[in-house]
Amino acid sequence: MAIYIDPPIWRSRGRLWSHVISDVSFAELHGFAARLGAPGRxxxxxxxxxxxxxxxxxxxxxxHEVSCQELLGLLRSSGLRRPKFARGPARP
Known part of the structure; x- marks a missing residue:
């Protein structure tokens, strides 16, 4: 299993949050989230x-506990990164 979590340092809605990723697949990530009880939202x-x-x-x-920078690097190198805002021209 290749699931990673960064420290809960991200503040939003009066709480602290972590990010959880997979460096293998979204299916693995969704399966882990289901076992954790995380809602789809x-x-x-x-x-x-x-x-x-x-x-x-x-x-x-x-x-696996990793830093925020490590988590982002793992996500990028896995090819699963989906940036919020794409750079460059729109693709058909």
Whole structure:
């Protein structure tokens, strides 16, 4: 399993959040999120937003703890990165 989680340092809606990714497939990521009990609405393009209260459980279930920079690098190198805003001309 290749699931990764960054520290819960992202502040939003009065809470702290982590990002959970897979460097293998979205199917693996969605399966992990289901075991964690994350709702579908927590999925954002290429990762799940996980509240700090679920961090320890995600690690217990097998997520590898990495820094924010490492997580982004893993996501990019996997080819699964889906940026919010694409650069360059629109593609048909």
């Amino acid at each position: 927590a999925f954002e393009r290429d990762h799940y937003d996980i509240p700090s209260e679920a961090y320890a459980e995600a690690v217990r279930l097998g997520a």
